[in-house]
Amino acid sequence: MKRNDLILGILVMIVWGLNFSVIKLGVNEIDPLLLTAFRFSLVALPAIFFVKRPNVSWLYLIAYGWIFSIGVWGMATWSIEAGLSAGMASVLLQMNVAFGLFLGYFLLKEALPLNKIIGSALALSGLLLSLTVTDGSVTNTGLLLILFAALSWSLASIIIKKAGTKQIFAFSLWAMACAPVPLFVIVYLQSGIDVFMQLPEQLNGRVAFSVLFQAYPVTLLGYWIWNRLLVTYPLTTVAPLTLLVPIFGLLGGVLFYQEEIGLIKLAASLCVISGIFIGFINLEKFKTAK
Numbered sequence: 001m002k003r004n005d006l007i008l009g010i011l012v013m014i015v016w017g018l019n020f021s022v023i024k025l026g027v028n029e030i031d032p033l034l035l036t037a038f039r040f041s042l043v044a045l046p047a048i049f050f051v052k053r054p055n056v057s058w059l060y061l062i063a064y065g066w067i068f069s070i071g072v073w074g075m076a077t078w079s080i081e082a083g084l085s086a087g088m089a090s091v092l093l094q095m096n097v098a099f100g101l102f103l104g105y106f107l108l109k110e111a112l113p114l115n116k117i118i119g120s121a122l123a124l125s126g127l128l129l130s131l132t133v134t135d136g137s138v139t140n141t142g143l144l145l146i147l148f149a150a151l152s153w154s155l156a157s158i159i160i161k162k163a164g165t166k167q168i169f170a171f172s173l174w175a176m177a178c179a180p181v182p183l184f185v186i187v188y189l190q191s192g193i194d195v196f197m198q199l200p201e202q203l204n205g206r207v208a209f210s211v212l213f214q215a216y217p218v219t220l221l222g223y224w225i226w227n228r229l230l231v232t233y234p235l236t237t238v239a240p241l242t243l244l245v246p247i248f249g250l251l252g253g254v255l256f257y258q259e260e261i262g263l264i265k266l267a268a269s270l271c272v273i274s275g276i277f278i279g280f281i282n283l284e285k286f287k288t289a290k
Helices: 003-027 032-044 058-081 086-107 114-130 140-163 168-176 180-191 205-232 235-257 263-280 283-289
Strands: none
Touching (some): 003 086, 032 058, 032 180, 058 086, 058 168, 058 180, 086 235
């Protein structure tokens, strides 16, 4: 990978990692699903007017948009509001890789290489180890929500494969445009009109920064750079960069919220990260080299 592209990739991972701390900044002020709805509203408008709709069925766009926005980021944001620390949210969301492996096997009939099985087992052991964290940074509700988010991310990836589009950025943008309305409806059904009536008092600088950061650097710019790297380089070259996300997620939690990284939490995080790394190793490449 060229040096400039590598630097851009690392910068995106930093932004994506710190995003969990920025999400926490927002959910300390307003409803988590409402925060997510504002995020995807700004993602879609006005960018959608400058990007042509990809030639795929609306069914794929709606399904991906709802699962990615509500299932992934709605639940991930809610998990932080439910007491899961920003750092642990960034780590446990990486379980989507392990979930995706098994979904790919059962739904797409993909192979299960030994390294991916070992990596998934190690990541799952990290998940189980995180259940023993007692410093208050892992709550039962938060854990369930982030695991639902990780599973949703795997489902979203399968939808992209089924859609068969090569216009990934346009696909993502138009799909995300389908998200704000159902998110606003869910908030209304869940909390009533009062949550909207309180907005004038809640929309302060912290909320604005959280929404803007999530919409532009994280989503529009981040995914534009990421998709360009995926098109330019092999997946096995680009994908390992995502291992940096939980590292910067943990560092962000320590830096901005003084979250403690105890021995058990550190061991759980290392299991998840190393498990994902093992899953990325191309064993066939090593066999060929021998």
